[in-house]
Amino acid sequence: MIAPSDIIVVGGGNAAMCAALSAREAGARVLVLEKAPEAWRGGNGFFTAGGFRFAFKSFEELCELVGDLSDEEKASMEVDPYTAENFYDDLMRVTEDCADPDLAMLVVSESQATVRWMRDRGVRWIPMFGRQAYKVGDKFRFWGGLVLEAVGGGPGLIEMEHASAAKAGIEVRFEAKATRLLTDDRGAVTGVVVRTPAGTETIAARAVVLAAGGFEANPEMRTRYLGRNWELARVRGTPYNTGDAIRMALDIGALPWGHWSGCHSVQWDLNAPWHGDRKVGDNFQKHSYPVGIIVNIHGERFVDEGADFRNYTYVKYGRAVIEQPRRTAFQIFDQKVLHLLREEYRIREVTKAEDPTLEGLARKLEIDVEGFVRTVTAYNAAVQPGTYNPAVKDGKGTRGITPPKSNWALPLDAPPYVGYAVTTGISFTFGGLKITLDGQVVDCEQRPIPGLFAAGELVGGLFYHNYPGGAGLMAGAVFGRIAGRSAAGR
Numbered sequence: 001m002i003a004p005s006d007i008i009v010v011g012g013g014n015a016a017m018c019a020a021l022s023a024r025e026a027g028a029r030v031l032v033l034e035k036a037p038e039a040w041r042g043g044n045g046f047f048t049a050g051g052f053r054f055a056f057k058s059f060e061e062l063c064e065l066v067g068d069l070s071d072e073e074k075a076s077m078e079v080d081p082y083t084a085e086n087f088y089d090d091l092m093r094v095t096e097d098c099a100d101p102d103l104a105m106l107v108v109s110e111s112q113a114t115v116r117w118m119r120d121r122g123v124r125w126i127p128m129f130g131r132q133a134y135k136v137g138d139k140f141r142f143w144g145g146l147v148l149e150a151v152g153g154g155p156g157l158i159e160m161e162h163a164s165a166a167k168a169g170i171e172v173r174f175e176a177k178a179t180r181l182l183t184d185d186r187g188a189v190t191g192v193v194v195r196t197p198a199g200t201e202t203i204a205a206r207a208v209v210l211a212a213g214g215f216e217a218n219p220e221m222r223t224r225y226l227g228r229n230w231e232l233a234r235v236r237g238t239p240y241n242t243g244d245a246i247r248m249a250l251d252i253g254a255l256p257w258g259h260w261s262g263c264h265s266v267q268w269d270l271n272a273p274w275h276g277d278r279k280v281g282d283n284f285q286k287h288s289y290p291v292g293i294i295v296n297i298h299g300e301r302f303v304d305e306g307a308d309f310r311n312y313t314y315v316k317y318g319r320a321v322i323e324q325p326r327r328t329a330f331q332i333f334d335q336k337v338l339h340l341l342r343e344e345y346r347i348r349e350v351t352k353a354e355d356p357t358l359e360g361l362a363r364k365l366e367i368d369v370e371g372f373v374r375t376v377t378a379y380n381a382a383v384q385p386g387t388y389n390p391a392v393k394d395g396k397g398t399r400g401i402t403p404p405k406s407n408w409a410l411p412l413d414a415p416p417y418v419g420y421a422v423t424t425g426i427s428f429t430f431g432g433l434k435i436t437l438d439g440q441v442v443d444c445e446q447r448p449i450p451g452l453f454a455a456g457e458l459v460g461g462l463f464y465h466n467y468p469g470g471a472g473l474m475a476g477a478v479f480g481r482i483a484g485r486s487a488a489g490r
Helices: 014-025 043-047 059-066 071-076 084-094 101-120 153-167 219-226 244-251 314-322 358-365 369-382 471-488
Strands: 002-010 030-034 125-127 133-136 139-142 148-150 171-174 177-183 189-196 199-210 263-269 293-295 329-333 352-355 417-429 440-442 448-454
Touching (some): 002 471, 014 030, 014 153, 014 199, 014 471, 059 125, 059 148, 148 153, 153 171, 177 199, 177 244, 189 448, 199 471, 219 417, 244 448, 263 314, 293 369, 352 358, 358 369, 448 471
Parallel strands (some): 002 030, 002 199, 030 171, 199 448
Antiparallel strands (some): 125 148, 133 139, 189 199, 263 417, 293 329, 329 417
């Protein structure tokens, strides 16, 4: 047994680093164990845009967080308040009222305070001009309740958090895989067994915080819990989130909790690698579908692309793609809307085709030609008049087709037409461990397990069916801050 730490944090992503920083500022000696090599540090947080959903009452509160917006930039922004009520209602609505109300309220009520806390520890924020705003007239109109991202996106977030940890004197060990939790005769957690390239070690601790992600990179667990075809999904992020920490907790009697057959998924480039590419990051995702249509290989639409802002539909539509033939779909646009597409559509590593005719586009993408033309013809005829505005739910929809398009419906009539081929990319799983409001893991008898805390993706009970964009990083930071503080105070 090597020298003990006060607190061991298992994992090295956003939730883990928030837990480590919180425990350290409470006076604890903290050791972070990350099974990935240093070149892969950051977990899934690295593969995000770094956007955080939080409650705010005014534009002035946002300006305080950013700090260095020019007068011209401020004048160019149009942002509605996003209150705690808005955040809570969105979270409950998209999870079909399944989210634990106490966990949901905790995330909401602590969201802005946690963002400010992160700012004070070196995380810098900027508005999401390129991803969460459309320019309407001379204003950037922000939509969907998500406004700020970490400078540098996900990679920047991880860099700033690890820099803050180093400054605070927190030790981070890479290629250190926690394999088993140690317990005493009362069932209290007293440390971990760790496997490293040098061998196996036993490390004692007063408390352990599990923050090592879900099981999205484990094909066997995906198939067991998510169902058929999920072993064939592309993994959006790190290949190291294989459910190890969840398994360790279950082995000592922790209560499995949440939506084990649910996950966060996105529409992902059809030819993306099986795991995340750190150079490309999150740019394999394709999120501008609300201004176009989505069809399968038969040329058939299968979702309402304009049901809501993409923040509230992209997860369930990522899941819808894996249910289509060959787990493949195609996002279709014409020249009227190409300028609205997010930057991820302009990367070199993209699977796309362009043609002056619908028939030619279908052939290039290997879509059934007759079915595709029939679908587009029916869709164009169903588009209703109205004022088009991508920054609001404009009500400009279709009539007489199934599924409808409820907002942002424009006919496809401005060639050349452009199509992007996508499949399903899985980000993280929703099932995990039950925790108390102080971040302590609960056992199968509904009793807190002494010395064991959890944060991040492996916490169950918050997300079900769907997910509001930016809530994952926010929840990870909130629960991480709470778990670290609670563990240090034990």
